[in-house]
Amino acid sequence: MNIRKAEHKDASAIRILMEQLGYPTEEGFIAKKLIDLSKSSDHCDLVCELEGKVLGFLSLHFIPQIAFEADYAVISYFVVDDNSRRLGIGKALEERCTALAIERKCKRIMVHSNARRTDAHRFYLRQGFVEYPKDFVKFL
Template sequence: MIEIREASINDSESISNLLEQLDYSGTNRFINKRVKELIEHKDETLLVAKKDEKVVAVLSLHFIPQLALEGDFCRISYFCVDEDNRSDGVGALLESYAVKLAKEKKCDRIEVHCNQRRRKAHKFYYKQGYIESPKYLIKSLV
């Protein structure tokens, strides 16, 4: 059975391990601080999925109010399912939970930025009903 719940500071190490699978190495140095900040942020929801008492997925959602549009939107910031649990339905279950939360917060859409190299993730998102919006611009501030 899969349990979805809000993350706690005790999940930090597991979240760091999941982020490592997305090629974000070294998060263990600051993960406790980041998890704490996200848990306390009023426009953020940090979720984990547990299976057999082990955290097997993490999903970070940010809810963003809009000025010129009636509905707000939800952004998936980070989403990772453990390699050993992919294609088990964990991701789909967590994503549908995110949709439920977004609707409760009066969002009318969800967006996700997913790097071109993550082709399997793209297939997952298309299967969940996402469509491509091809322009995403980034300016580095460092």
């Protein structure tokens, strides 16, 4: 199992994973976003490879806080291939995410998970996350 920063060559695999998560995208969109987001020191996309195949993806943002000394880390996308669950891929990605957040001296990691993703909720609880409601969203 190999966890590394996502590269342009991973765009097709990430696109498939994002579709499994319910986010279909046009061809080329993920590749462009990987390039754009890689320019920010406050963003990191990770992939997990098993036997040379990308089977997991995590997108992490570091959000500066004006009222706190430490930044927050926010997971915006986190997905393991539907056919590769229970192999430790998600755990390995989350642990790398936690290590990066600690390196950045973050005091918390936040993740939003759709109410229908009950398996994901159990995973987050096992990984030490606590439920922290409520979120509000304004769609523009």
